[in-house]
Amino acid sequence: MTDGARRSRVAVVIFPGSNCDRDALGAVEAVGGEAVPVWHQSRDLQRCGAVILPGGFSYGDYLRAGAMAAHSPIMKAVRRHAEQGGAVLGICNGFQMLLEVGLLPGAMLMNRSLRFICRDVFLRVERTDLALLRTLSVGQVLRLPIAHKEGNWFADPAVVREVESGGAVAFRYCDAGGQVRPDANPNGALQGIAGLVNRDGNVLGMMPHPERRVARLLGGEDGRALVRALVEAA
């Protein structure tokens, strides 16, 4: 980034109970963006061109994961931003919020094992024809950490068919070789779905954490290209 050039501004919304907000802010800065922390009570996105809804346990996961945050004042601005084509990335709890506000289809159930799962998983990239995914290649396998208890994506059969036929699946859980298999699915999510995009392709939700993998020192750089795509879309 040359001196004087304006960096792309990316809002990271902080809810009470968010715990991946600092990683998200750091990841945006690591790829050359300007990270802007935005408190959930705020009503505007401070001229940011993209938004991250970070992971954590907003409102202590009371009622349902993401359900209370979905009604925070900032979510009206996030919805407006999304409806105008602005880029939104929801990670983990942020993905749960996107489902709760209806920007993405389906809902999260408790993991099949009933356990909180905190470990690395492999993801297969299903689409790259969107701004938010264009830094990846189809079939590419990413290794990213998950850390959640409610990541078991569910929808009724009609919605599942729509999601599949409409190309809404961004990522599926797979093995190290890129094979989507039941035993590579950590939480029981239907169709091995780990990440979804909306019809316009500007809203992406995913359970794995790309923001935790932007430096070799922190275990790898497999999340870096995704964060860069978001910054470039801002």
Next chain:
Amino acid sequence: MQVEVRVKLKDQVLDPQGEAIRRVLCNLGYEEVGQVRVGKLMLLEVAGEDPELLRARVEEAARELLANPVIEDFEVRLP
């Protein structure tokens, strides 16, 4: 008036928590227990006299926040 909102997973949604409880009950000797489903019971203290109006308001609140229609059904009970 105290209004009950019962939220439960839809019948077609698997309930691994209920299944885990059933297995433990079975181990404890309660072999007659078939299926277990876990739900939520919310007790709302609500101001108002007209039961129909009250029910309509609480049902609206349930649709907007208390239950997620993708995975859950709810039932509102007035005293």
